[in-house]
């Protein structure tokens with residue numbers, strides 16, 4: 001990449017962010033299309049969020065992805081938010097023009113990743129978790145009119161989402177395993193190798209489709225593989241949400257295959 005005085009800057013803000021794979025595939029996208037731009041990772045502690053956003057905008061940065069823990073906090077810094085952000089309550093994409101525009105592309109990233117593997121229509125889904133990531137996925141599932149059972153460690157949060165979208169709150173994931181077609185983990189459980197399972201994974205069946213939005217091989221994913229379950233990749237969701245952000249910023253169709261290849265994902 002030839003960086004010169006006209007190179008445009010994009011990036012991701014998070015805390016921590018050094019593990020992020022977004023720079024790898026976003027830069028591959030820019031390179032492939034010959035766009036004179038770079039995509040960097042900015043590690044911004046929560047107390048610096050406002051200063052950082054205004055500073056980056058002031059310095060001419062064109063757009064940012066927003067990740068943990070800033071997705072909800074950036075809302076109040078936006079001058080304009082999309083209809084989806086109004087519904088979901090979280091922003092994962094900022095576009096800087098005269099104003100600060102907030103978008104959410106997680107919900108479509110989820111849907112595209114799932115639809116690569118199978119149609120979600122008519123499915124029964126067990127949604128684990130009710131945090132920031134879950135909100136975008138819940139919106140997606142609601143749009144697709146699928147039947148959703150939701151479980152969360154803190155039941156009140158599950159109840160809020162359930163009330164909003166007509167989901168059914170459950171006390172134990174085990175109670176609906178016989179009935180559901182798909183299991184989606186949106187909790188952070190599995191991120192650490194010694195995390196205990198969220199439920200008895202030996203009850204998984206080959207008929208289940210399993211998705212863990214954590215994009216490493218978690219215990220859930222390992223057990224699902226052993227059982228012969230169909231898997232939806234969390235890494236694929238990462239690429240698809242980023243690809244949509246890329247399109248919002250550049251107006252160009254994102255080279256999804258190239259982006260995936262940059263992360264070693266085979267089609």
Ligand code: ATR
Pocket residue numbers: 068071128129130131132133134152153154155157186187188189
């Ligand atoms: P994100 O933006 O990644 O979704 P978050 O909003 O902090 O992050 O949500 C984290 C999710 O993981 C929540 O559903 C959380 O459950 P609580 O609402 O009860 O906090 C879940 N989670 C985190 N640690 C957990 C644990 N040890 N056991 C079960 N669920 C856990």
